[in-house]
Amino acid sequence: MYLLKHLLFAIPFLLSTPLYAQEPDEQSIVAEGFRLYKSEMASWYGTDLFLEHFSGKKEQAEGYFSYTEAEENRCLFFSRGNEPKVLVTFIFDDTFNTQTARIDTTERAFTPQERDLYLIRKKALTQINQDTLFKKYQNTSLNLIPVVDKDSRKVYVLTGPQKQGVVIIGNDYLLTFDENNLLVSQKPLHKNIIPIDYAKDTTGVITMHTHLPETGGTITPTDICTLLLYQKYAHWQQHYVVSQTYVSIWDCASNKLVILTKEAWNRIEKHQDEKKKKQKKKREK
Numbered sequence: 128m129y130l131l132k133h134l135l136f137a138i139p140f141l142l143s144t145p146l147y148a149q150e151p152d153e154q155s156i157v158a159e160g161f162r163l164y165k166s167e168m169a170s171w172y173g174t175d176l177f178l179e180h181f182s183g184k185k186e187q188a189e190g191y192f193s194y195t196e197a198e199e200n201r202c203l204f205f206s207r208g209n210e211p212k213v214l215v216t217f218i219f220d221d222t223f224n225t226q227t228a229r230i231d232t233t234e235r236a237f238t239p240q241e242r243d244l245y246l247i248r249k250k251a252l253t254q255i256n257q258d259t260l261f262k263k264y265q266n267t268s269l270n271l272i273p274v275v276d277k278d279s280r281k282v283y284v285l286t287g288p289q290k291q292g293v294v295i296i297g298n299d300y301l302l303t304f305d306e307n308n309l310l311v312s313q314k315p316l317h318k319n320i321i322p323i324d325y326a327k328d329t330t331g332v333i334t335m336h337t338h339l340p341e342t343g344g345t346i347t348p349t350d351i352c353t354l355l356l357y358q359k360y361a362h363w364q365q366h367y368v369v370s371q372t373y374v375s376i377w378d379c380a381s382n383k384l385v386i387l388t389k390e391a392w393n394r395i396e397k398h399q400d401e402k403k404k405k406q407k408k409k410r411e412k
Contacts, residue, residue: 160347334365
């Protein structure tokens with residue numbers, strides 16, 4: 128874990144400077160991160176509502192998954208057996224207010240999209256349970272997020288904490304499937320697990336982690352998802368992801384991403400150092 132105690136420069140400066148990188152697709156990374164975040168939020172609050180109002184169906188339920196459709200975030204619980212059915216569906220807007228959530232208790236068959244989500248989730252779970260690629264750590268759980276669209280079918284696997292006061296980066300995976308829901312590939316997104324402790328009474332904290340070349344040069348959608356889920360509890364100000372080629376800066380207050388080339392980062396650091404030296408000389412006169 129790394130902590131940065133001082134802000135190196137402001138996000139507005141980065142947004143206005145011509146030095147930030149154009150190659151990484153920042154918008155698609157952020158969009159995918161928000162997609163995963165909405166799925167996890169729907170699962171969090173859907174599970175709370177299910178346990179609160181439908182505990183009698185707990186033995187019937189095999190599991191749940193969430194997805195977003197037409198600006199609505201849906202979490203559905205499905206039954207056990209070879210032909211599972213939807214037991215109950217929780218529907219949230221983007222506020223995820225449980226008081227205004229809609230609850231559909233209609234027991235029904237999966238829609239075609241839901242069946243694909245169910246199948247790839249089930250196959251991903253089988254892989255997790257039988258393949259040593261997937262690591263499990265004490266006081267954590269592996270959370271599956273199936274994603275289906277016209278261009279791809281995949282399951283992200285995130286590691287979530289089972290105790291308060293810690294944010295977990297890493298130990299995440301991506302499984303991809305073909306149009307017939309057959310597994311095509313699976314890989315770890317980070318090679319390790321990075322727990323970052325936080326205290327409720329701290330504010331303005333800046334955190335960071337590093338990426339090995341095999342993880343990729345920029346922040347990942349799973350990183351953004353994790354930050355969106357926990358930054359409000361940790362009261363973080365910014366999070367930096369540093370690799371050999373890029374520095375990604377996520378601003379927790381504005382939910383904005385800036386990606387700099389390492390060269391641009393070094394130039395800005397040099398400029399800041401020179402500025403500090405000049406200011407110091409002025410004070411010494």
